[in-house]
Amino acid sequence: xxVFDLKERRxxxxxxxxxxxxxxxxxxxxxxxQMDGTREFYFNNAADMxxxxxxxxxxxxxxxxLVDEGFIDGxxxxxxxxxxxxxxxxxxxxxxxxxxxxxWAKTKERLKGLSxxxxxxxxxxxxxxxxxxxxxx
Numbered sequence: 001x002x003v004f005d006l007k008e009r010r011x012x013x014x015x016x017x018x019x020x021x022x023x024x025x026x027x028x029x030x031x032x033x034q035m036d037g038t039r040e041f042y043f044n045n046a047a048d049m050x051x052x053x054x055x056x057x058x059x060x061x062x063x064x065x066l067v068d069e070g071f072i073d074g075x076x077x078x079x080x081x082x083x084x085x086x087x088x089x090x091x092x093x094x095x096x097x098x099x100x101x102x103x104w105a106k107t108k109e110r111l112k113g114l115s116x117x118x119x120x121x122x123x124x125x126x127x128x129x130x131x132x133x134x135x136x137x
Contacts (some may be wrong), residue, residue: 015061037086097126
């Protein structure tokens with residue numbers, strides 16, 4: 001039996017959520033018309049997915065969080081680190097509120113000063129900014 005030890009992939013740098021990278025990953029998947037759920041796309045590293053300036057570990061970690069949260073229909077395997085099929089309904093809903101660069105900038109400004117914040121808070125602040133923009137608040 002062959003065993004793939006996932007611990008070997010770990011770095012000494014603690015993995016953290018990167019909300020800008022999370023937004024970029026969602027945009028990347030939404031913008032690709034082939035990622036409509038009818039096929040799987042395998043990415044072996046960050047450059048394969050279009051993020052040459054991102055570390056493979058950072059991309060894999062944040063991608064995995066999006067899969068875990070149900071924003072991306074995809075996964076990770078030992079042989080192909082990242083598998084993407086499409087965004088889920090929840091992925092589209094979250095991205096719809098943070099895709100606009102001005103709304104995203106205002107959302108981040110309101111959250112500035114917090115070292116970390118829960119994803120549902122980010123989503124709530126972004127939704128509030130969208131409502132302001134539309135004059136619904």
